Amino acid sequence: DTGVSQNPRHKITKRGQNVTFRCDPISEHNRLYWYRQTLGQGPEFLTYFQNEAQLEKSRLLSDRFSAERPKGSFSTLEIQRTEQGDSAMYLCASSLVYRGQYSTDTQYFGPGTRLTVL
Amino acid sequence: AQTVTQSQPEMSVQEAETVTLSCTYDTSESDYYLFWYKQPPSRQMILVIRQEAYKQQNATENRFSVNFQKAAKSFSLKISDSQLGDAAMYFCAYRGTQGGSEKLVFGKGMKLTVNP
Numbered sequence: 001d002t003g004v005s006q007n008p009r010h011k012i013t014k015r016g017q018n019v020t021f022r023c024d025p026i027s028e029h030n031r032l033y034w035y036r037q038t039l040g041q042g043p044e045f046l047t048y049f050q051n052e053a054q055l056e057k058s059r060l061l062s063d064r065f066s067a068e069r070p071k072g073s074f075s076t077l078e079i080q081r082t083e084q085g086d087s088a089m090y091l092c093a094s095s096l097v098y099r100g101q102y103s104t105d106t107q108y109f110g111p112g113t114r115l116t117v118l
Numbered sequence: 119a120q121t122v123t124q125s126q127p128e129m130s131v132q133e134a135e136t137v138t139l140s141c142t143y144d145t146s147e148s149d150y151y152l153f154w155y156k157q158p159p160s161r162q163m164i165l166v167i168r169q170e171a172y173k174q175q176n177a178t179e180n181r182f183s184v185n186f187q188k189a190a191k192s193f194s195l196k197i198s199d200s201q202l203g204d205a206a207m208y209f210c211a212y213r214g215t216q217g218g219s220e221k222l223v224f225g226k227g228m229k230l231t232v233n234p
Contacts, residue, residue: 031220
């Protein structure tokens with residue numbers, strides 16, 4: 001078990017460019033979450049997947065943001081036409097939830113991808 | 119909507135001493151989960167301790183313990199015998215059980231400094 005991994009760890013881009021981040025969850029974890037953390041704030045929820053299904057999206061996730069988890073394993077988060085306000089740390093977390101039970105899961109976080117939009 | 123408030127942005131403690139971090143939250147749910155996460159500088163978020171709201175007994179994990187006051191909606195973290203490695207940002211987080219939402223709602227965090 002190598003934990004949640006995220007790539008790249010840092011991304012610097014120019015305003016208007018598209019960027020894509022990848023998250024590899026802990027093996028066999030069926031839930032995957034994306035959060036955004038700006039300086040001096042706690043993480044804010046963006047979206048989550050159960051297997052390959054995207055079950056919830058925050059209002060923070062504008063139409064420039066899209067997330068996928070095509071085979072229920074790794075996930076990608078794409079931001080189109082980046083803006084300076086998108087500069088933040090993007091965190092991924094994963095958990096294991098058993099069918100038919102309340103989510104008593106613990107979310108395990110990756111190291112994050114720090115995005116800087118110039 | 120649920121909210122989590124950490125009113126102290128920074129605290130410091132002497133090595134080997136005890137420190138208590140405060141957290142309050144607002145919810146209309148009766149069943150939920152509370153967490154304390156630690157985020158060391160430039161490192162990833164790590165779970166410190168969790169508490170199920172239906173449990174009256176306060177959770178403990180080695181040097182870490184909580185004081186969960188459900189009626190007051192208070193969830194404080196006590197760190198005993200503080201160590202230099204405890205220096206980090208600490209986040210209090212809430213997760214409800216109703217409506218199918220699985221998101222964690224975080225407070226703004228508190229920076230803990232441990233002085234040698």
